[in-house]
Amino acid sequence: MTQAVCILGVTGSIGQSTLKVLEQHPDQYTVFAVSAYSRLDELLEICKKYHPKIVVVPNEKAFELQQRFNQENLKQIEILTDEAGLITIAEHVDVDIVMAAIVGAAGLLPTLAAVKAGKRVLLANKESLVMSGDIMMQAAKQNNALLLPVDSEHNAIFQSLPHNYLNTERTGQPQLGVSQILLTASGGPFLNHSLEQLKDVTPQQACKHPNWSMGQKISVDSATLMNKGLELIEACHLFSISEHFVTVVVHPQSIIHSMVQYVDGSTLAQMGNPDMCTPIAHALAWPKRLATHVPALNLFETAQLNFQSPDLVKFPALDLARQAMRAGGLAPTILNAANEIAVAAFLQQRIRFTQIAEVVENTLQTVQNAKAENIDIILQTDMIARQIAEKYIVGIGG
Numbered sequence: 001m002t003q004a005v006c007i008l009g010v011t012g013s014i015g016q017s018t019l020k021v022l023e024q025h026p027d028q029y030t031v032f033a034v035s036a037y038s039r040l041d042e043l044l045e046i047c048k049k050y051h052p053k054i055v056v057v058p059n060e061k062a063f064e065l066q067q068r069f070n071q072e073n074l075k076q077i078e079i080l081t082d083e084a085g086l087i088t089i090a091e092h093v094d095v096d097i098v099m100a101a102i103v104g105a106a107g108l109l110p111t112l113a114a115v116k117a118g119k120r121v122l123l124a125n126k127e128s129l130v131m132s133g134d135i136m137m138q139a140a141k142q143n144n145a146l147l148l149p150v151d152s153e154h155n156a157i158f159q160s161l162p163h164n165y166l167n168t169e170r171t172g173q174p175q176l177g178v179s180q181i182l183l184t185a186s187g188g189p190f191l192n193h194s195l196e197q198l199k200d201v202t203p204q205q206a207c208k209h210p211n212w213s214m215g216q217k218i219s220v221d222s223a224t225l226m227n228k229g230l231e232l233i234e235a236c237h238l239f240s241i242s243e244h245f246v247t248v249v250v251h252p253q254s255i256i257h258s259m260v261q262y263v264d265g266s267t268l269a270q271m272g273n274p275d276m277c278t279p280i281a282h283a284l285a286w287p288k289r290l291a292t293h294v295p296a297l298n299l300f301e302t303a304q305l306n307f308q309s310p311d312l313v314k315f316p317a318l319d320l321a322r323q324a325m326r327a328g329g330l331a332p333t334i335l336n337a338a339n340e341i342a343v344a345a346f347l348q349q350r351i352r353f354t355q356i357a358e359v360v361e362n363t364l365q366t367v368q369n370a371k372a373e374n375i376d377i378i379l380q381t382d383m384i385a386r387q388i389a390e391k392y393i394v395g396i397g398g
């Protein structure tokens with residue numbers, strides 16, 4: 001019997017890598033449902049190849065998609081729309097595995113729906129966990145969902161932790177002999193830029209990551225190190241560990257994907273060529289292993305692995321995220337919302353690269369923090385933080 005997979009965000013970088021892994025194992029997985037946002041041409045090609053039962057697109061794209069389905073003899077594929085459609089496929093009774101690969105806050109409710117439906121949820125959409133932290137983790141526990149990290153660092157940490165770690169009590173303290181998590185960061189494309197040079201970098205330069213090919217938003221996040229900040233928060237929630245047990249280590253080669261240190265002096269690392277198909281395959285099949293096309297690491301060619309501390313003056317976003325995690329409550333939601341708005345403004349060339357962190361910092365100072373009691377408060381705060389961030393951007397001339 002094959003397992004039915006739902007891919008939220010199938011046309012994105014992670015969505016495409018997921019298809020690449022599934023394609024190698026048609027005897028084990030079928031693509032049951034997919035969602036896309038703007039790229040209908042890519043979606044149509046995916047539908048021709050994988051014949052999903054359901055697709056989800058924004059309402060304004062549905063008519064055009066139906067016409068194209070009619071032309072291509074794909075009439076049997078059901079079209080659903082908007083957030084309601086995303087939630088329907090995420091919690092569908094016939095779905096076994098949900099790949100949460102929508103970018104940003106738009107992924108929150110569909111990802112949470114999959115968790116509440118007790119699915120195996122492969123989490124790429126880190127923003128949803130940053131926003132909803134405890135609520136998402138509690139929902140996973142209550143509904144026996146298996147929330148598995150696809151983010152390469154968290155997948156590496158998961159692989160380096162004791163195998164029963166996910167079942168330990170959630171205390172914020174490291175368990176089972178673990179002493180510390182070492183979260184690795186490539187440092188992004190501007191690792192060796194001066195603060196002065198950072199002021200003039202363009203969106204195009206920011207989106208050109210040295211080791212990974214990714215969507216635009218995460219590429220900019222990697223360049224500001226906000227991505228590492230979001231990942232720090234993600235790690236705290238996934239592994240129930242408070243932020244001072246997580247150290248960020250800059251490792252420009254992206255060969256070690258993160259490490260776990262133990263009280264006996266051991267440090268365990270997961271290594272591999274930087275290709276998201278590896279963590280995707282791991283999360284799909286865990287505790288089994290799936291073959292991928294990713295070549296095994298050749299250490300003779302790799303030659304050098306370097307490590308350094310992150311520069312928090314050049315990359316203040318990382319520290320803003322750590323402070324938000326420390327503050328708790330709605331602070332990570334505010335941080336994430338402001339960052340999404342600031343990154344979009346930078347991509348539209350309305351603000352400078354160095355102003356992204358400035359927008360986030362100002363929004364964190366302006367929006368009132370409170371307990372993240374339920375999802376409605378989180379969504380409301382997300383909206384308010386977006387408005388405040390936008391207002392600040394306009395105020396600085398953006």
Ligand code: NAD
Pocket residue numbers: 008009010011012013014015035036037038039100101102103104106124125126127150151152212213214215216217218276
């Ligand atoms: P991407 O921009 O390539 O793809 C994003 C996907 O989300 C697309 O399919 C798009 O159609 C969909 N989408 C965008 N806005 C939407 C909206 N408002 N409503 C519904 N769908 C929408 O992004 P990506 O690089 O694939 O990243 C996806 C997620 O995975 C992000 O949260 C990112 O942080 C995370 N992630 C990505 C990588 C990577 O290597 N690309 C690695 C680790 C984690």
Ligand code: MG
Pocket residue numbers: 151152153231
């Ligand atoms: Mg990552």
